[in-house]
Amino acid sequence: TMLPLLLLLLPAAHGIARVPDTPKLTEDPRVEGLTTGTTFVLEQPRCFFQDYGDAVIWLVVALDEATSTFNDSAGPGTPETAFQGFPSPVRAYMTLNATLGSYPCPKPDGEITVLRVGSETSCARDATRPTCNGPLPGPGPYRVKFLALQGSEPVADTDWSSPIMLRTAKSPDSISTTGSGHSAGMIAITTILSILFAILLAALVAMLVFWGSDSCGGSSTFSKPEAVTVRRYNTHHVYDQPAA
Amino acid sequence: MAKSDDCVHILQGLLVFGNVVIGICGIALTAECIYFVSNPDGLHPLLKATENSDIYAAAWIGIFVGLALFALSILGIIGVIKASRTLLLVYIILMLITFAFEMASCITAATNRDSLTPELFLKQMLERYQKSDPANNSDNEVTKTWDELMLQNHCCGVLGPSDWQDYTSAFRNTHSDADYPWPRTCCVLDAQGLPVSLDGCKLGVPGYYNSNGCYDAISGPVNTHAWGVAWFGFAILCWTFCVLLGTMFYWSGIDY
Numbered sequence: 001t002m003l004p005l006l007l008l009l010l011p012a013a014h015g016i017a018r019v020p021d022t023p024k025l026t027e028d029p030r031v032e033g034l035t036t037g038t039t040f041v042l043e044q045p046r047c048f049f050q051d052y053g054d055a056v057i058w059l060v061v062a063l064d065e066a067t068s069t070f071n072d073s074a075g076p077g078t079p080e081t082a083f084q085g086f087p088s089p090v091r092a093y094m095t096l097n098a099t100l101g102s103y104p105c106p107k108p109d110g111e112i113t114v115l116r117v118g119s120e121t122s123c124a125r126d127a128t129r130p131t132c133n134g135p136l137p138g139p140g141p142y143r144v145k146f147l148a149l150q151g152s153e154p155v156a157d158t159d160w161s162s163p164i165m166l167r168t169a170k171s172p173d174s175i176s177t178t179g180s181g182h183s184a185g186m187i188a189i190t191t192i193l194s195i196l197f198a199i200l201l202a203a204l205v206a207m208l209v210f211w212g213s214d215s216c217g218g219s220s221t222f223s224k225p226e227a228v229t230v231r232r233y234n235t236h237h238v239y240d241q242p243a244a
Numbered sequence: 245m246a247k248s249d250d251c252v253h254i255l256q257g258l259l260v261f262g263n264v265v266i267g268i269c270g271i272a273l274t275a276e277c278i279y280f281v282s283n284p285d286g287l288h289p290l291l292k293a294t295e296n297s298d299i300y301a302a303a304w305i306g307i308f309v310g311l312a313l314f315a316l317s318i319l320g321i322i323g324v325i326k327a328s329r330t331l332l333l334v335y336i337i338l339m340l341i342t343f344a345f346e347m348a349s350c351i352t353a354a355t356n357r358d359s360l361t362p363e364l365f366l367k368q369m370l371e372r373y374q375k376s377d378p379a380n381n382s383d384n385e386v387t388k389t390w391d392e393l394m395l396q397n398h399c400c401g402v403l404g405p406s407d408w409q410d411y412t413s414a415f416r417n418t419h420s421d422a423d424y425p426w427p428r429t430c431c432v433l434d435a436q437g438l439p440v441s442l443d444g445c446k447l448g449v450p451g452y453y454n455s456n457g458c459y460d461a462i463s464g465p466v467n468t469h470a471w472g473v474a475w476f477g478f479a480i481l482c483w484t485f486c487v488l489l490g491t492m493f494y495w496s497g498i499d500y
């Protein structure tokens with residue numbers, strides 16, 4: 001009988017307040033790099049922790065399946081929460097600490113207030129920087145929450161976000177470059193030109209076959225060269241003196 | 245007889261006129277093809293790298309066909325006026341050969357244009373842009389051409405900056421995804437050539453990066469080029485067809 005009572009008392013004894021906000025990916029402005037292969041962009045926790053004026057707000061990034069086992073009292077910067085050990089053996093790390101002053105409430109219009117998770121590449125392998133905001137090692141899914149610490153005591157946190165999947169890149173070999181067929185213009189050009197060429201060849205053959213014969217209609221229209229031309233060949237053609 | 249002379253004169257006049265037009269069009273075709281071959285849009289390295297640069301072969305053929313048409317049109321005019329069977333027979337046969345070459349050029353240009361799809365350029369860009377140890381010079385050319393293309397047209401990738409995210413690439417092998425979601429040339433640059441806001445560019449905030457793809461900037465000039473060669477050549481050939489038929493008819497009526 002003591003056990004249920006103890007269990008009931010535990011959350012109260014836990015001392016962490018749950019603020020009614022959830023971290024989410026940035027919606028305004030719409031950024032192209034909302035999720036990339038190794039980073040994602042969150043909205044800043046403005047107006048989340050108003051009652052905790054002197055707290056330091058940390059971001060906890062966890063594997064999807066590790067959210068239930070995360071210990072809020074694990075301090076930042078310890079080997080249990082070091083980025084360099086993520087995802088194995090560290091299943092959730094803490095990074096991006098900031099005081100409440102960095103997140104003034106309400107958010108001024110026109111400012112872009114985002115947190116880019118995964119943007120620090122210089123310290124990704126530096127064990128002396130366990131709170132590094134390093135690039136994520138895989139496509140996820142990941143879940144995040146904000147945790148407010150006063151001194152080293154956790155005092156408030158948010159809900160875990162919904163799972164965040166990052167982008168996976170395909171190989172360029174998967175792009176098929178086989179043509180999408182021929183356009184109508186190309187087919188038109190080919191057929192019409194082929195037909196014209198065939199007609200010309202046929203006409204050439206007909207022309208050569210009937211060479212010399214006057215059987216073609218219309219030959220009588222110019223069987224004689226012009227009168228002017230005949231004059232030039234006077235020495236050869238003794239007939240057909242034109243009338244003066 | 246006067247009437248038949250008039251018919252002869254009219255036919256001769258039409259043939260001379262037809263040949264004059266062919267001569268002028270031949271010069272125009274040569275000029276147009278020289279313009280395309282001189283690579284005014286700087287896209288030659290990209291097309292060469294696709295190993296399918298038949299569009300340039302078609303343009304080269306067009307240059308010589310244009311000159312041949314001009315020369316043959318002069319021969320045709322002389323042959324028609326002199327009513328010489330030999331000259332006209334030579335003219336007809338050479339014109340048929342030129343017709344065949346120009347036909348090949350038109351069909352090649354049109355077919356090749358159809359093969360230049362966005363996927364082709366996308367694959368080439370992903371495999372060759374900023375390749376770290378280029379096997380041959382053409383990869384450097386591809387990189388330089390893409391950089392100039394992206395700078396001048398304020399565009400990124402073939403379909404958009406997400407090309408660099410959706411596919412692995414030679415660029416991705418040497419540049420980390422967190423620092424370079426897409427190349428720096430996709431960022432809006434200031435007068436010194438530096439990004440106006442590097443963070444804005446990496447995030448992909450509208451106004452600090454180029455969100456359009458470059459495919460329109462590529463396909464525009466390539467289309468003009470290909471259809472310029474193909475359709476103008478087609479028009480010339482249709483006209484030449486009529487003139488040749490008239491010449492054959494005229495030839496068969498000449499009497500020695």
